[in-house]
Amino acid sequence: MPAFERHVFVCHNNRPAGAPRTSCTADGKSDLHTQLQTLSKEAGLAGRVRINKSGCLDQCEHGPMVVVYPEAVWYGNVQPQDAADIVSEHLVGGRPVERLRVAEDCLNTRSCPHRG
Ligand code: FES
Numbered sequence: 001m002p003a004f005e006r007h008v009f010v011c012h013n014n015r016p017a018g019a020p021r022t023s024c025t026a027d028g029k030s031d032l033h034t035q036l037q038t039l040s041k042e043a044g045l046a047g048r049v050r051i052n053k054s055g056c057l058d059q060c061e062h063g064p065m066v067v068v069y070p071e072a073v074w075y076g077n078v079q080p081q082d083a084a085d086i087v088s089e090h091l092v093g094g095r096p097v098e099r100l101r102v103a104e105d106c107l108n109t110r111s112c113p114h115r116g
Pocket of ligand 1: 025
């Protein structure tokens with residue numbers, strides 16, 4: 001079996017109320033992962049692109065977070081309705097969705113003024 005062309009990690013971390021950092025899901029549930037998987041399969045990417053739920057990606061203040069490898073493209077404030085653009089433009093077309101990208105200088109910067 002050939003290696004995956006891309007690997008997509010969708011943060012599903014859920015912290016208890018009152019935690020010092022935010023979480024990408026409110027209750028550990030999110031339609032985003034399901035949407036990405038469904039649309040990816042419909043686009044014929046099964047076996048070529050792997051889409052996994054992940055724990056915290058340490059970019060919580062920009063969440064909900066998605067990261068796509070091998071390009072290491074980080075998407076922030078991603079909503080289920082954004083899944084179609086990620087699949088069609090990035091996973092099929094090879095062009096990252098610029099409107100969802102977290103700027104390089106915002107990654108690992110908790111006080112970033114652009115956080116969602
Ligand atoms: S909780 Fe999602 S990046 Fe930390």
